[in-house]
Amino acid sequence: MSSRTSAIFTLASVTVLGGLVAYAVYFDYKRRNDTEFRKQLKKDRKRVTKQTAQTQEPSDGATIEELRAALARVRSEDVPASAEAKEQYFMAQVGMGEQLCAQGPMFHMPAALSFYRALRVYPSPVELIAIYQSTVPPPVFKIVMELTNLDVSTPSSPPERSARTHSEASEEDETSPVRTGPPSETSSQEWDRLTDPGSQTPAVKARVEGYYEAFPPKSMNVSVLPAPSDPTKVRKVLVVTRNFEAGDVIYKEQPVVAVLDADLQGKEAYCSHCLRHIQKGMAIRPDQDRLGSVYCSKDCQVKAKVESQNLLFGLEPVLPAELDKGMSLLTRPQRDAAQAKYAAHLKSGGRSVPLLAARFVAKQVVIETAKMMPVKTGPLADELTAASASEYSLYDHLERLRFVEGKANEEGTSLLCDVLGAALPGLEKSLTEERHAVYQGKMAYNAIGVCYSGGRDDKPTPTERPEDQEHTRTPYGTSRQIGSGLYLVSSYIAHSCDPSARPSFSSGTSELTLIATRPLKEGDEITMAYVDISQHTEETPVEARRRRRVELARGWRFKCECSRCVSETADGHESDVGIEKDESKVEEVVTRVETGSGAETFLQDPA
Numbered sequence: 033m034s035s036r037t038s039a040i041f042t043l044a045s046v047t048v049l050g051g052l053v054a055y056a057v058y059f060d061y062k063r064r065n066d067t068e069f070r071k072q073l074k075k076d077r078k079r080v081t082k083q084t085a086q087t088q089e090p091s092d093g094a095t096i097e098e099l100r101a102a103l104a105r106v107r108s109e110d111v112p113a114s115a116e117a118k119e120q121y122f123m124a125q126v127g128m129g130e131q132l133c134a135q136g137p138m139f140h141m142p143a144a145l146s147f148y149r150a151l152r153v154y155p156s157p158v159e160l161i162a163i164y165q166s167t168v169p170p171p172v173f174k175i176v177m178e179l180t181n182l183d184v185s186t187p188s189s190p191p192e193r194s195a196r197t198h199s200e201a202s203e204e205d206e207t208s209p210v211r212t213g214p215p216s217e218t219s220s221q222e223w224d225r226l227t228d229p230g231s232q233t234p235a236v237k238a239r240v241e242g243y244y245e246a247f248p249p250k251s252m253n254v255s256v257l258p259a260p261s262d263p264t265k266v267r268k269v270l271v272v273t274r275n276f277e278a279g280d281v282i283y284k285e286q287p288v289v290a291v292l293d294a295d296l297q298g299k300e301a302y303c304s305h306c307l308r309h310i311q312k313g314m315a316i317r318p319d320q321d322r323l324g325s326v327y328c329s330k331d332c333q334v335k336a337k338v339e340s341q342n343l344l345f346g347l348e349p350v351l352p353a354e355l356d357k358g359m360s361l362l363t364r365p366q367r368d369a370a371q372a373k374y375a376a377h378l379k380s381g382g383r384s385v386p387l388l389a390a391r392f393v394a395k396q397v398v399i400e401t402a403k404m405m406p407v408k409t410g411p412l413a414d415e416l417t418a419a420s421a422s423e424y425s426l427y428d429h430l431e432r433l434r435f436v437e438g439k440a441n442e443e444g445t446s447l448l449c450d451v452l453g454a455a456l457p458g459l460e461k462s463l464t465e466e467r468h469a470v471y472q473g474k475m476a477y478n479a480i481g482v483c484y485s486g487g488r489d490d491k492p493t494p495t496e497r498p499e500d501q502e503h504t505r506t507p508y509g510t511s512r513q514i515g516s517g518l519y520l521v522s523s524y525i526a527h528s529c530d531p532s533a534r535p536s537f538s539s540g541t542s543e544l545t546l547i548a549t550r551p552l553k554e555g556d557e558i559t560m561a562y563v564d565i566s567q568h569t570e571e572t573p574v575e576a577r578r579r580r581r582v583e584l585a586r587g588w589r590f591k592c593e594c595s596r597c598v599s600e601t602a603d604g605h606e607s608d609v610g611i612e613k614d615e616s617k618v619e620e621v622v623t624r625v626e627t628g629s630g631a632e633t634f635l636q637d638p639a
């Protein structure tokens with residue numbers, strides 16, 4: 033390969049990878065939810081096909097060496113084993129291929145590779161080749177066929193389905209595989225049927241229905257079940273799957289992301305990663321850290337860096353050296369400037385939710401990037417290998433969580449997008465203002481306060497109005513917490529003023545230990561107190577009840593219906609708590625797939 037071609041490939045591969053990761057994080061969401069987006073894709077595809085046909089462009093001049101190298105790479109990749117995983121992989125690869133095609137001739141090779149990967153797992157390859165033939169731009173289709181030919185003719189080829197694909201295809205179609213002109217309407221419809229997960233094929237349905245079989249893991253002794261009071265089955269409760277005595281540990285859970293409270297950032301008292309208390313003089317402070325993070329150990333420093341800190345606030349390459357090839361040096365000034373602005377924005381806001389959401393986005397990117405690397409190395413190798421093997425992504429987990437819509441923040445989204453795009457061009461496409469608002473809404477609604485050893489009593493008194501203050505779920509009171517985290521399983525625990533369990537942070541870190549507060553029988557619901565439910569010395573019982581109910585209404589926008597409130601309010605002392613009905617919701621797509629209904633049946637009202 034000439035040095036010029038090689039340089040173009042380096043640039044393209046970095047951009048393409050950024051685009052692919054962005055795809056993995058965002059594109060699937062759009063394709064599932066947004067018909068306009070799908071229409072636009074179809075238009076882009078037609079436009080590119082037409083342009084290509086008019087210019088009679090050859091197939092990008094991929095040499096046999098380049099094709100061989102590409103084929104070897106694809107062959108070395110694992111193919112998912114289960115039918116569901118194959119379907120998911122298929123849809124992801126076709127989606128990537130479509131997106132890459134729409135970006136023009138420079139992306140024909142990576143586009144063809146995506147379509148070729150999809151072909152390897154599709155149960156009816158002949159049918160798929162026929163569809164490719166009429167829907168994929170001819171130069172891309174030509175590369176797909178060249179790869180297929182090469183696969184069949186190369187002796188070391190493993191006995192994969194692609195060989196069958198080619199021979200069957202040859203038998204069926206002896207004419208030139210390349211047709212010109214835009215795809216027909218019929219083929220577009222076929223394409224949409226195949227690639228639209230909303231079409232609810234049996235495998236997609238099984239995957240959706242199987243989610244709460246696989247999650248939470250059986251070892252955690254809990255299950256997520258439809259709330260008995262909800263006929264739509266969209267509302268969920270967490271129940272124990274075996275008996276427990278009062279004081280027993282039900283499970284332990286690590287946060288997906290956690291942050292220190294803003295006033296503790298930059299101090300040397302707590303670890304910015306695991307939130308552990310740090311003895312005086314023992315903090316590890318990296319040379320350059322825009323947020324002033326400190327760590328209790330080298331291990332925490334490295335984990336934080338890999339999970340999100342480098343992407344958001346560091347200047348080291350985001351990709352492995354063989355892919356980065358010096359690109360990170362070129363993008364360094366732009367990255368530096370974007371991060372400085374974003375860090376200043378976060379510091380001036382002084383809130384936890386934007387940082388929790390940014391860390392969540394970064395962690396998704398890290399996992400999706402790792403999925404594209406055949407070998408996982410480094411401090412998160414085990415976690416990344418498990419995440420890659422799992423049928424469900426972080427996105428699947430977050431998508432199902434309840435939330436209250438937050439306000440979009442144009443500046444925050446644009447600054448975070450600048451950081452992402454400067455680190456990996458194309459990545460900025462993974463976030464829109466609307467998605468960012470949903471991420472933040474979910475963090476705000478589900479985060480649990482981390483508090484151990486009685487908590488602290490030096491938190492500055494908030495200056496915002498009570499309804500504007502950040503609330504986390506904690507029976508110890510937000511003012512005592514040192515930080516907060518998003519816990520995927522514990523997010524399903526409902527509130528009760530007479531809870532059956534309590535979160536404990538007895539390890540002195542952000543690891544949550546759930547303890548039974550009374551004997552629990554298999555199938556009993558787990559509840560915890562989201563707020564301080566004790567009666568303070570200066571309060572009457574009625575005042576204490578009103579305080580906790582108002583706090584719940586302000587923070588989580590629901591009117592508490594726990595058994596204690598129901599029995600206590602039966603005395604006629606219920607006063608207005610500032611809300612009439614539950615304002616929380618799940619995303620439309622969740623209701624749609626879980627109830628098997630159309631969007632019009634989306635229920636925002638509580639059961």
Ligand SMILES: C[S@@+](CC[C@H](N)C(=O)[O-])C[C@H]1O[C@@H](n2cnc3c(N)ncnc32)[C@H](O)[C@@H]1O
Binds near residue numbers: 523590
């Ligand atoms: C963090 S989620 C808990 C899981 C949720 N039930 C679900 O369906 O995914 C909190 C939501 O559960 C419901 N909820 C929890 N505790 C409640 C209570 N004591 N009274 C009424 N609704 C409650 C409210 O809809 C609230 O918005």
